[in-house]
Amino acid sequence: MDERRAQLAKNLASVEERIAGACQAAGRPRAEVTLIAVTKTYPASDVRILSELGVEHVAENRDQDAAAKAAECQDLPLSWHFVGQLQTNKARSVVRYADYVHSVDRLRLVNALSAAAVQTGREEADRQLGCLLQVALDTEVGAAGAGATRQRGARGGVAPEGVEALAAAVAGAPGLRLDGVMMVAPLAGRYAGRPRAAFERLAEISACLRSAHPAATMVSAGMSADLEDAVAAGATHLRIGSAVLGVRSPLG
Numbered sequence: 001m002d003e004r005r006a007q008l009a010k011n012l013a014s015v016e017e018r019i020a021g022a023c024q025a026a027g028r029p030r031a032e033v034t035l036i037a038v039t040k041t042y043p044a045s046d047v048r049i050l051s052e053l054g055v056e057h058v059a060e061n062r063d064q065d066a067a068a069k070a071a072e073c074q075d076l077p078l079s080w081h082f083v084g085q086l087q088t089n090k091a092r093s094v095v096r097y098a099d100y101v102h103s104v105d106r107l108r109l110v111n112a113l114s115a116a117a118v119q120t121g122r123e124e125a126d127r128q129l130g131c132l133l134q135v136a137l138d139t140e141v142g143a144a145g146a147g148a149t150r151q152r153g154a155r156g157g158v159a160p161e162g163v164e165a166l167a168a169a170v171a172g173a174p175g176l177r178l179d180g181v182m183m184v185a186p187l188a189g190r191y192a193g194r195p196r197a198a199f200e201r202l203a204e205i206s207a208c209l210r211s212a213h214p215a216a217t218m219v220s221a222g223m224s225a226d227l228e229d230a231v232a233a234g235a236t237h238l239r240i241g242s243a244v245l246g247v248r249s250p251l252g
């Protein structure tokens with residue numbers, strides 16, 4: 001355990017150095033950027049160590065694992081972020097432990113999360129579920145020919161032109177709070193291999209969203225491989241897995 005703690009401390013320090021460097025290069029205060037450690041596939045004991053090392057935000061992408069880990073770590077001062085594709089039948093479970101869901105991408109999910117949040121007594125302002133709209137750019141025209149325009153990638157996400165309507169739905173849904181936008185750098189389409197450009201597009205979408213919903217300031221972008229691009233483009237939240245916890249097995 002001591003060995004694991006030393007490893008995690010070392011990884012955290014080097015990620016912190018990267019974030020600080022990226023902030024400095026972008027002329028942004030370090031305090032504008034929040035690190036979320038993505039603990040998926042790793043045990044609750046790692047979550048505990050990270051908390052002891054000062055991490056305040058953790059993320060998971062599968063409800064079953066997340067529910068168990070959150071229960072084991074109930075005593076820790078952590079915010080829990082759900083960042084994976086979410087089926088509507090998991091909404092009731094997720095609202096029990098999640099403070100934020102980053103993967104809100106369709107009206108049916110908004111309705112399911114809202115109903116579950118209300119049922120769980122999360123209607124008051126300070127208990128509402130924070131919702132980020134996951135935006136997908138690989139659905140944009142020119143992605144893989146016009147025929148693919150409407151096709152949603154396996155990783156989900158709403159197309160930019162759908163953001164406004166989905167935002168209005170979240171803003172009007174009891175138990176939910178509209179907090180911002182999220183993106184995973186596209187693997188296909190004209191933004192493939194161009195995370196900086198993709199995150200800059202996300203920043204534009206965020207600015208547009210904030211003109212109607214000023215409190216929706218979160219911009220969740222950037223993972224282990226592209227955190228510098230995300231910071232440069234204005235991200236407020238980085239979701240970092242492997243650079244902190246180690247490389248996951250391919251099944252993770």
Ligand SMILES: *Cc1c(COP(=O)(O)O)cnc(C)c1O
Pocket residue numbers: 038040061083084184222223224225239240241242243
């Ligand atoms: C796994 C995951 C991450 C972290 O990815 P790393 O490359 O390990 O940093 C971030 N966001 C989402 C949505 C993920 O599923």
